Amino acid sequence: MQTDLGLHGNQLNYITTAWTCGYVIGQIPSNMLITRIPVMELIWSALTMVLASAKNFNTLIVVRFFVGLAESTFYSAIQYVIGSWYKGDELAKRSCIFHTASSIGPMVSGFLQSGAYTGLHGKGGLAGWRWLFIIDGVITIPIAIFGFWAMPDLPTTTRPSFLYSQKQIDIAIKRMESVGRKPPAKFTTKKVLGFFTSWHIWVMVPIYVLFNNGSGAQTTNSMTFWLQSFNKPGHTVYTVPQLNTYPLGGYAVAISMTLVYAWTSDGIGARWPPIVFAATWNMINSIVLAATPLYTNITRRWVFYYMSGCMSGLSGIILAWTNELTGHDNEKRSFVIACCNTFAYVVQAWLPIVIFPQIKQPKVFKGNVTNAAIDFALVCAAFLALFLQTRDRKAAAFRRAEHESDHPPDLKSEDVYKGDVEVDAVEAEPVLLL
Template identity: 60%
Template sequence: MSSVSSASELKPKRPWTSYVWDTWDKPPEERRFLFKLDCCLLTYAALSYFSKYLDQQNITNAYVSGMKEDLNLVGNDLNYITTAWTCGYVIGQIPSNMLITRVRPSIWASLIPAMELIWSAFTMILATTKNFSSVVALRFFVGLAESTFYPAIQYVIGSWYKGDELAKRACIFHTASAIGPMFSGFLQTGAYNGLNGVHGLPGWKWLFIIDGLITVPIALLGFLIMPDLPSNTKPSIFYTEEQLRIANERMEKIGRKPPTHYTKAKVIGFFKTWHLYTLVPLYVLFNNGSYPSQSMIFWFKSFTVEEQGRAFSIAQINTYPLGQNVMQIITTLVYAWWSDAMQLRWPPMLFAGCWNMSVAIALAATPVYTHIGTRWALYYMTSVSGGLSGLILAWANELTGNDSEKRSFVVACCNTFAYVFQAWLPIVLIPQVEQPRVLKGNISCAVIMVGMMSFAMLTLYLSRRDEKRAAAGRSAAEEDSASINEARKESLDKSVTGLPL
């Protein structure tokens, strides 16, 4: 019988209930611990990510709801406003994530809720803007405040959950990135219909005020329930000493190491392995491969009675594109359960990459106004790759789990360099003046998806190569140990019988 078949027979069979939810086959005490952890960490992470995307998306909703005309924005001004936010977002991410390994996350994460309060304040101040330059400056500081959040939360999630749990948590948390823009669309519709002109403020300014107010209680909740890492969390009303012991044992079993000390050799070592050079490009390509989805709201905005024979209202422009977000939520959750059930991260990446590539090609080939139903459906299908963020970062957490500092650095680099490219690439590929056609943007998206799938396969190849090498090393070590033990036994036998050695 082969060793593979023997190993498969020794491996316990998972009950079907564990595929529905991964805690249902675990011991009661571990199940209670994970329930508490989910309630604290995932609740705060999802709510904060919701508020972050609410504040990130509102600028586009405001732009198509009167801000463009009120502030005399022209040409690619919206691209430049978005780039200002991206620049602020990029600057703070790597320093934030490196610091989280040196101080307790609750101390550093106390800054995360504080930064939430700051970005909510800057968001509300946007309602006072009177020109393009003030909007650019405020959006830069909103991005800088938000930079502390996403990589840090992904690192913390990767510090608590095992492989069959990680993708679901990362993706459940990530669905907030789709719910936030949905809510922003409905909010802008309500603000425009119900508050437009109240106290002399147009509806788009009320959107910024409401979004900022929504963020405040979420930030205050973060001060209370944001957890530390398993290795430095103290017993509290949330976690007992026994539950923390379970948490540390769980991470030890899968080789997820706690933080240690930075050394020059350790930092140089970050760049000597392949992880940085495949996972970061994989995430960069994923993050910059969904530009066709951004064109739908401008497609509705471009309709006029004079040229296309119809026009959409402000409410319709803000709500009709929300089907994209529904599609993203559904596919994100499907990927999460699919990936955890198979214990593989790459199959959903290939599926989503092929799908988005095909949709981008179809959009490039479809007339903008003569096939309205077809183009509408294609736009809804552009968001199927949006749920891959959680899977890629879950993969990064797993592949670098034996070095906490490297794990933090790689996760931060993935998100940072994704937004480095996002700061300028949309201006090149989907300039505002070419919306909604953006032919080269659609073609480029198809090429980007090919690149993403290629890096996913390269990551898979290198990870399996390392697994084989580690298995071969263990086998060699076991053989050496057996030979040494046999030699010792033979020597002992000879000494006992009095034979010369």
């Protein structure tokens, strides 16, 4: 695409930024309104196929913006829906299994790119990259249509169908009640302003922003530029299909570690250990890449490029933690999750252009050093969230002890332990136990 359309400088970065801007604009409105996701997926399919007709940079910028806008309804809304059906010891697994699609997708796309270039390049007068956009759009249409029947709403709003019986829906409602996960209520100005008086939005949103902008996605892209740099005029070391498939090992690492983090987190009943482990690992990984020369220690560079996928699996863990911490207020839960994704991409709209500019690839020393600093900040933020969570738990336990001393407990007391959330009769807000 870069060659066919004569792209130069940082124009590939700007095309990604256009998508990010559309994605950011649609995040919070779509999650608060729970837009019908299959409709937006159909629009996404059509716009993706339109990209195949692009003749210049300006067309790509405009269409990619609207592709991002259509895509904005999906990820945070799905994570919110998952958090509306599953309890604490189930949530990380479901969130992370869904998140693996963000790694499986690029892997499949890489092989599709290779196949489209090898088998379709020049067919019908279209370049291979144009065929790829057409294939992506065609694949998505039947899946989006199926979503009209398969995609559930919330337990309290889902109607019985051939997929969900009323008995199953009733069980789901009781399960969420047992852990203090509240059903939808009305958004009011007072309620929304109240979200900003809680530490959850000021800590969990920055945690997600740090994860999203300190993970290895840009490093994986750097591997493609690094491999391409071996090719010289008249001497090709890596073919186009190889450039598309060799970096996919990083996504394989991401998928594996995502599942490891999910089962570990649910198994030990805590979200912070995988976050601290992955961020520390990626911090070391980024420092090694920054310090390793481009064309010596080739094997080491391959290994550490692949290991950059170690932190990509944290999204489901962080959003599962957010779902649990804010489960006592459905609207707050929806808003905070949307803000996590929104502000992560607000930063992503400009940060890669600054620290991973195309003209500085593949060395991008500044990008790797910045990644290491972001990962260190993520470790600190995770410990801050743990401290605040533990403080709230102890405060609730103290108030409960005071309440019990004045009101001897009986079987009808409202102060009971429910699943993974402790509900305090004195203070309505539930506190998640580690």
